[in-house]
């Protein structure tokens with residue numbers, strides 16, 4: 001099996017990246033229409049990398065409906081290329097259909113038993129096939145209250161990314177998503193999210209060195225809205241947002257993208 005080229009970010013200025021995670025919402029027709037509405041609502045954010053992650057059944061529709069300035073991502077992949085894995089979709093199958101893959105979302109860890117080792121294998125598969133992984137990490141409320149956030153984050157980041165070369169590492173997008181903030185309407189504070197992003201970057205440095213760690217884009221996700229987006233996107237260590245509920249509303253999502261564009265000076 002040959003490897004696709006890695007989209008190395010070594011030496012690049014970190015470009016803001018905002019991704020929409022539609023979760024299990026929208027029929028294929030609705031997904032196509034929503035993608036078009038979002039692309040029409042975002043009129044002036046040329047420096048922001050945009051990614052739309054519809055349900056798997058709509059990846060192809062959404063890719064066809066958008067031009068190449070907007071990326072499309074899967075919400076999950078399987079690490080084997082092909083075989084007797086009923087219901088799964090491999091990274092290999094997605095080549096030419098989308099360019100990104102969310103990996104290790106807490107809903108997959110929680111409801112589908114996804115382990116750190118599975119996350120690692122999926123990251124490897126994504127990189128092998130030239131998909132940019134958006135790797136999610138984050139603590140539960142109980143872990144936060146027990147003072148375990150930093151250790152848990154380090155464990156998840158190492159579990160996902162150990163053994164990955166600096167060049168590959170630089171191409172990975174991290175998403176810090178506290179589990180207690182996802183879909184609850186209770187977002188982290190900008191300062192707390194920035195502190196965890198700093199922690200993530202220091203673990204990345206221990207894996208792949210300073211240049212790679214500095215190149216990695218880190219998103220915040222968890223109840224991001226148009227009203228609070230600037231609080232996160234103005235933080236030094238936060239380079240973008242992973243947006244669930246608010247990404248189903250074109251004008252609200254466009255306003256979040258605008259907050260990311262304000263990072264570019």
Ligand code: PEP
Nearest residue numbers: 182183221222223244245
């Ligand atoms: C998500 O699904 O990754 C997410 C952050 O959801 P929400 O924005 O709805 O909290």
